[in-house]
Amino acid sequence: MTDSTILEVQDLKTYFFTRRGAVKAVDGIDFSLKKGECLCLVGESGCGKSVTVLSLLRLVAAPGRIVSGQVHYNNVDLVHCSEEKLRGIRGGDIAMIFQDAQSAFNPVLTIGDQIAEQMTIHGSIDRQAVKNKGIELLKEMNIPEPDRVWDSFPHQLSGGMKQRAMIAMSLSCDPKILIADEPTTAVDVTIKAQILDILHTLKEKRGMSLIFVTHDLGIVADIGDRAQVIYGGKSIEMASVSEIINNPGHPYTKGLIACLPDSSTDSERLASIPGTAPNPIDLPEGCPFHPRCAQVMDICRHVVPKQTIISETHTVNCHLFG
Ligand SMILES: Nc1ncnc2c1ncn2[C@@H]1O[C@H](COP(=O)(O)OP(=O)(O)OP(=O)(O)O)[C@@H](O)[C@H]1O
Ligand SMILES: [Mg+2]
Incomplete structure (x- = not known):
């Protein structure tokens, strides 16, 4: 953990043990959060964003269970510390806002x-x-x-x-860390802009760190300093927001960027990633994206790609870089 790191997540896995089998909602998430930054967790619906952030504070209810990993905050491992210790941190040093304020x-x-x-x-x-x-x-x-x-x-x-x-x-x-799980999904565009503005100001004024969960890359570009792309419950790419948008490495991230509306022509791009998101009860072997990847190689079908460092601010989990 470097000086500027406030939270570090390593190899987090959270499964739901159902009658149909283990739902591997989170299956290998790693990221670190720096003091005063806004880190966006991004990925399509069902990729494990909410279960990841709930796991950070051990808020996943049965039949869900954290099966491996560590979450370091202030020399405390939140996965393994006492419930009493955690209660002091939840809603204190680390606060969370949910998608649905109503409930x-x-x-x-x-x-x-x-x-x-x-x-x-x-x-x-x-x-x-x-x-x-x-x-x-x-x-x-x-x-x-x-x-x-x-x-x-x-x-x-x-x-x-x-x-x-x-x-x-x-x-x-x-709080030193605010976790916001899609806080703008249930509100209209004007309110959405206001909320993003408020969060940005708070980060700047209070030096607070922010974990912002979203499937919307437009929001990432707006508010994020760095982004962690998640696919099939796994971390697949981490970089500064400008690198994610201008120089994506993982074929999945490239696909996501290609789906962004083109602001220069003000029109929706037609690209979409062929195929469907993986079923967490039956995740593919190897790289979770391989069944949809146009650049798939034999190794991708069998071996989960390890993290490759592309630059000081950019890592990717893909055999094309391994
Ligand atoms: N209580 C549960 N029992 C079984 N499976 C669950 C449970 N809660 C979540 N899951 C599954 O875990 C996977 C990850 O869910 P999660 O809510 O983290 O997705 P998400 O990335 O937040 O999606 P969204 O963008 O739609 O909010 C999904 O496939 C979901 O169906
Ligand atoms: Mg969610």
Whole structure:
């Protein structure tokens, strides 16, 4: 772990043990997060993004189980530390916001009660100080009439407002790392832009590190410093965002970039990657992308590619580079 690294994930695997067999949702994820950066986890639906971030805080419910790996934070391995230790870190040093703010709030408590509760779990006790700080946070989220919102119930707020209140709640303990799992999927374009803007400002102002989960490369280009591309539950390419977009190495990443709308002509490119994403209950042997890869070689069908260093800021797991 280098000085600037705040979180390091090694060989993380999380499987769901179902009657039909083991669903290998996460099957070998490695990445490191640097202080003050925004790292995007990107990949198509079902590739294991959410299960990865839930695993970081051991929030995967049965029949899911972390079967291997380590998550280092501050000399603590979050996979193996005590539940008590982890409880102090969850919602404290490491906070998470989810795709669906609606279900993350308790419908029978006011927004203020819920933010206050979150703050008191992790230490603050003075009620007035808690409320003042909470209202400040709502203001920081560009929420109009923060006093009224503090006393509102979740159903009294619009979706975008709830999502911003959710971010305020997650920030109430001054986290060092904020994990955001597709926080803009359920909101409209204007709110999406506002939320991305807020997260970007927070990162810059607080020096907070951000793990941003998305399937949208447009968002990655907008907010990310580095990106980790995931396919079939595995890390397949990691680089600075500009390298991922301008010089992708893995054939899958190349395919994703080819599917981006072309901003120079303002038209949708027609390219799409032929074939379908792998079924995590029956992952192909070797490289998970080999059945869809136009450059497939014999070795790809049998051997999982190891990580190859292309440059100081770029690694790829592909036999073309091995
Ligand atoms: N409780 C569960 N039981 C069995 N399989 C599960 C469970 N939860 C998730 N999975 C499977 O694990 C795989 C990874 O799911 P995950 O939610 O991490 O995908 P994702 O990349 O976040 O997708 P999306 O972009 O749609 O949110 C999927 O195939 C999913 O069906
Ligand atoms: Mg998800």
